[in-house]
Amino acid sequence: MIAIVAADANWGIGLRNDLLVRIPSDQKFFRETTTGKVVVMGRKTLESFPGKKPLPNRVNIVLTRNKDYAPEGVEVVHDIDELNKLISAYDKDDVYLIGGASIYKQLIGMCDKALVTKIDKVYEADTYFPNLDADEAWEMIEESDEQTYFDLIYHFCTYIKKN
Ligand SMILES: NC(=O)c1ccc[n+]([C@@H]2O[C@H](COP(=O)([O-])OP(=O)(O)OC[C@H]3O[C@@H](n4cnc5c(N)ncnc54)[C@H](OP(=O)(O)O)[C@@H]3O)[C@@H](O)[C@H]2O)c1
Numbered sequence: 001m002i003a004i005v006a007a008d009a010n011w012g013i014g015l016r017n018d019l020l021v022r023i024p025s026d027q028k029f030f031r032e033t034t035t036g037k038v039v040v041m042g043r044k045t046l047e048s049f050p051g052k053k054p055l056p057n058r059v060n061i062v063l064t065r066n067k068d069y070a071p072e073g074v075e076v077v078h079d080i081d082e083l084n085k086l087i088s089a090y091d092k093d094d095v096y097l098i099g100g101a102s103i104y105k106q107l108i109g110m111c112d113k114a115l116v117t118k119i120d121k122v123y124e125a126d127t128y129f130p131n132l133d134a135d136e137a138w139e140m141i142e143e144s145d146e147q148t149y150f151d152l153i154y155h156f157c158t159y160i161k162k163n
Pocket of ligand 1: 016066
Protein backbone atom coordinates (compact mmCIF):
# COMPACT_ATOMS: atom_id res chain seq x y z
CA MET A 1 0.00 0.00 0.00
CA ILE A 2 1.20 3.51 -0.81
CA ALA A 3 0.37 6.54 1.34
CA ILE A 4 -0.26 9.81 -0.47
CA VAL A 5 -0.48 13.10 1.42
CA ALA A 6 0.12 16.83 1.28
CA ALA A 7 1.78 18.01 4.48
CA ASP A 8 3.05 21.33 5.76
CA ALA A 9 6.49 21.92 7.27
CA ASN A 10 5.27 20.46 10.61
CA TRP A 11 3.55 17.51 8.92
CA GLY A 12 0.18 19.21 9.48
CA ILE A 13 -2.46 17.96 7.05
CA GLY A 14 -5.84 19.38 8.04
CA LEU A 15 -7.88 21.84 10.03
CA ARG A 16 -11.56 21.48 11.00
CA ASN A 17 -12.05 18.53 8.63
CA ASP A 18 -10.69 20.41 5.64
CA LEU A 19 -7.34 20.58 3.86
CA LEU A 20 -4.82 23.26 4.86
CA VAL A 21 -4.49 24.54 1.31
CA ARG A 22 -5.47 23.51 -2.20
CA ILE A 23 -2.63 23.58 -4.73
CA PRO A 24 -3.97 22.85 -8.23
CA SER A 25 -0.92 20.96 -9.51
CA ASP A 26 -0.87 18.86 -6.33
CA GLN A 27 -4.55 18.05 -6.77
CA LYS A 28 -3.77 17.10 -10.37
CA PHE A 29 -0.92 14.86 -9.19
CA PHE A 30 -3.25 13.21 -6.67
CA ARG A 31 -5.95 12.70 -9.30
CA GLU A 32 -3.56 11.30 -11.91
CA THR A 33 -1.81 9.01 -9.42
CA THR A 34 -4.96 7.50 -7.92
CA THR A 35 -7.36 7.37 -10.91
CA GLY A 36 -8.19 3.77 -11.80
CA LYS A 37 -6.79 2.60 -8.45
CA VAL A 38 -8.11 1.80 -4.99
CA VAL A 39 -8.26 4.56 -2.37
CA VAL A 40 -8.57 3.81 1.35
CA MET A 41 -9.84 6.52 3.70
CA GLY A 42 -11.50 7.25 7.03
CA ARG A 43 -15.14 8.25 7.25
CA LYS A 44 -14.27 11.87 8.07
CA THR A 45 -12.13 12.23 4.96
CA LEU A 46 -14.96 10.93 2.77
CA GLU A 47 -17.22 13.48 4.40
CA SER A 48 -14.73 16.27 3.68
CA PHE A 49 -15.17 15.75 -0.10
CA PRO A 50 -17.56 17.95 -2.08
CA GLY A 51 -21.09 16.63 -1.52
CA LYS A 52 -19.52 13.90 0.70
CA LYS A 53 -19.26 11.94 -2.54
CA PRO A 54 -16.63 9.26 -3.26
CA LEU A 55 -13.82 10.05 -5.71
CA PRO A 56 -14.82 9.22 -9.29
CA ASN A 57 -13.12 6.46 -11.29
CA ARG A 58 -11.58 4.86 -8.24
CA VAL A 59 -12.58 2.03 -5.88
CA ASN A 60 -13.37 3.96 -2.67
CA ILE A 61 -12.91 1.99 0.55
CA VAL A 62 -14.04 3.75 3.72
CA LEU A 63 -13.31 2.77 7.31
CA THR A 64 -16.01 3.38 9.93
CA ARG A 65 -17.07 1.59 13.08
CA ASN A 66 -20.71 2.41 12.32
CA LYS A 67 -22.42 -0.74 10.99
CA ASP A 68 -25.31 1.34 9.59
CA TYR A 69 -23.07 3.55 7.45
CA ALA A 70 -23.64 2.73 3.77
CA PRO A 71 -23.11 5.71 1.44
CA GLU A 72 -23.55 5.12 -2.27
CA GLY A 73 -20.52 4.21 -4.36
CA VAL A 74 -18.37 3.19 -1.41
CA GLU A 75 -17.07 -0.11 -0.05
CA VAL A 76 -17.40 0.12 3.73
CA VAL A 77 -15.16 -1.79 6.15
CA HIS A 78 -15.42 -1.75 9.93
CA ASP A 79 -11.94 -2.71 11.08
CA ILE A 80 -8.44 -3.27 9.79
CA ASP A 81 -8.93 -7.04 9.41
CA GLU A 82 -11.89 -6.45 7.13
CA LEU A 83 -9.83 -3.89 5.22
CA ASN A 84 -6.97 -6.36 4.79
CA LYS A 85 -9.32 -9.01 3.41
CA LEU A 86 -10.80 -6.57 0.91
CA ILE A 87 -7.49 -5.15 -0.35
CA SER A 88 -5.88 -8.58 -0.64
CA ALA A 89 -7.76 -8.86 -3.95
CA TYR A 90 -5.67 -6.01 -5.42
CA ASP A 91 -2.04 -5.49 -6.30
CA LYS A 92 -0.56 -3.70 -3.27
CA ASP A 93 0.90 -1.00 -5.52
CA ASP A 94 -2.61 -0.16 -6.71
CA VAL A 95 -3.89 0.62 -3.21
CA TYR A 96 -3.45 4.19 -1.97
CA LEU A 97 -3.91 5.29 1.61
CA ILE A 98 -5.41 8.76 1.31
CA GLY A 99 -6.10 9.73 4.94
CA GLY A 100 -7.01 11.25 7.22
CA ALA A 101 -4.77 11.51 10.22
CA SER A 102 -6.22 8.61 12.22
CA ILE A 103 -6.02 6.30 9.22
CA TYR A 104 -2.47 7.32 8.31
CA LYS A 105 -1.40 6.76 11.90
CA GLN A 106 -2.92 3.29 12.11
CA LEU A 107 -1.93 2.10 8.65
CA ILE A 108 1.40 3.75 7.82
CA GLY A 109 3.01 0.55 9.12
CA MET A 110 1.33 -1.35 6.28
CA CYS A 111 2.75 1.01 3.62
CA ASP A 112 6.09 0.57 1.91
CA LYS A 113 6.03 3.90 0.09
CA ALA A 114 4.73 7.40 0.76
CA LEU A 115 4.21 10.16 -1.80
CA VAL A 116 4.46 13.37 0.19
CA THR A 117 3.82 16.82 -1.16
CA LYS A 118 5.85 18.86 1.32
CA ILE A 119 4.72 22.45 1.63
CA ASP A 120 7.35 24.84 2.92
CA LYS A 121 5.07 26.73 5.31
CA VAL A 122 3.48 26.18 8.72
CA TYR A 123 -0.31 26.39 8.87
CA GLU A 124 -2.69 26.26 11.81
CA ALA A 125 -3.56 22.53 11.87
CA ASP A 126 -5.39 20.02 14.06
CA THR A 127 -4.40 16.82 12.24
CA TYR A 128 -0.96 15.50 11.35
CA PHE A 129 0.82 12.86 9.26
CA PRO A 130 3.52 10.80 11.04
CA ASN A 131 6.87 12.60 10.74
CA LEU A 132 8.77 10.34 8.34
CA ASP A 133 11.92 12.47 8.59
CA ALA A 134 12.13 11.55 12.29
CA ASP A 135 11.45 7.86 11.66
CA GLU A 136 14.54 5.78 10.96
CA ALA A 137 12.43 3.15 9.21
CA TRP A 138 11.78 5.60 6.37
CA GLU A 139 14.03 7.37 3.90
CA MET A 140 13.37 9.99 1.26
CA ILE A 141 14.66 8.70 -2.08
CA GLU A 142 13.41 11.40 -4.41
CA GLU A 143 12.61 15.09 -4.21
CA SER A 144 11.30 17.11 -7.14
CA ASP A 145 12.62 20.49 -8.17
CA GLU A 146 11.15 23.39 -6.28
CA GLN A 147 7.51 23.99 -7.21
CA THR A 148 5.69 27.24 -6.63
CA TYR A 149 2.08 28.36 -6.38
CA PHE A 150 1.87 32.12 -5.84
CA ASP A 151 4.13 32.62 -2.80
CA LEU A 152 4.05 28.96 -1.72
CA ILE A 153 7.03 26.69 -2.21
CA TYR A 154 6.57 22.91 -2.21
CA HIS A 155 8.24 19.69 -3.38
CA PHE A 156 6.95 16.30 -4.46
CA CYS A 157 8.84 13.77 -2.33
CA THR A 158 9.00 10.00 -2.40
CA TYR A 159 9.75 8.08 0.79
CA ILE A 160 10.30 4.35 1.05
CA LYS A 161 10.41 2.08 4.03
CA LYS A 162 13.89 0.63 4.47
CA ASN A 163 14.13 -3.15 4.46
N1 LIG B 1 -3.44 16.81 3.48
C1 LIG B 1 -3.88 15.63 3.06
O1 LIG B 1 -3.27 15.03 2.16
C2 LIG B 1 -5.09 15.03 3.69
C3 LIG B 1 -5.59 13.80 3.22
C4 LIG B 1 -6.73 13.28 3.83
C5 LIG B 1 -7.33 13.95 4.88
N2 LIG B 1 -6.82 15.12 5.30
C6 LIG B 1 -7.44 15.85 6.42
O2 LIG B 1 -7.44 14.99 7.57
C7 LIG B 1 -8.54 15.38 8.40
C8 LIG B 1 -9.37 14.15 8.72
O3 LIG B 1 -8.59 13.24 9.52
P1 LIG B 1 -9.22 12.55 10.82
O4 LIG B 1 -8.12 11.80 11.50
O5 LIG B 1 -9.95 13.59 11.60
O6 LIG B 1 -10.35 11.57 10.21
P2 LIG B 1 -10.25 10.28 9.25
O7 LIG B 1 -9.02 9.51 9.57
O8 LIG B 1 -10.49 10.67 7.84
O9 LIG B 1 -11.56 9.47 9.70
C9 LIG B 1 -11.68 9.05 11.04
C10 LIG B 1 -12.80 8.05 11.12
O10 LIG B 1 -12.43 6.84 10.47
C11 LIG B 1 -13.03 5.75 11.14
N3 LIG B 1 -11.97 4.87 11.65
C12 LIG B 1 -10.73 5.20 12.09
N4 LIG B 1 -10.04 4.11 12.46
C13 LIG B 1 -10.86 3.05 12.25
C14 LIG B 1 -10.72 1.64 12.46
N5 LIG B 1 -9.58 1.09 12.94
N6 LIG B 1 -11.78 0.85 12.18
C15 LIG B 1 -12.93 1.36 11.69
N7 LIG B 1 -13.12 2.70 11.46
C16 LIG B 1 -12.10 3.51 11.76
C17 LIG B 1 -13.87 6.32 12.26
O11 LIG B 1 -15.15 6.56 11.68
P3 LIG B 1 -16.53 6.52 12.55
O12 LIG B 1 -16.42 7.71 13.47
O13 LIG B 1 -17.59 6.66 11.50
O14 LIG B 1 -16.53 5.20 13.26
C18 LIG B 1 -13.16 7.64 12.55
O15 LIG B 1 -13.98 8.61 13.18
C19 LIG B 1 -9.32 16.44 7.61
O16 LIG B 1 -8.92 17.73 8.03
C20 LIG B 1 -8.89 16.20 6.18
O17 LIG B 1 -9.03 17.34 5.36
C21 LIG B 1 -5.72 15.68 4.74
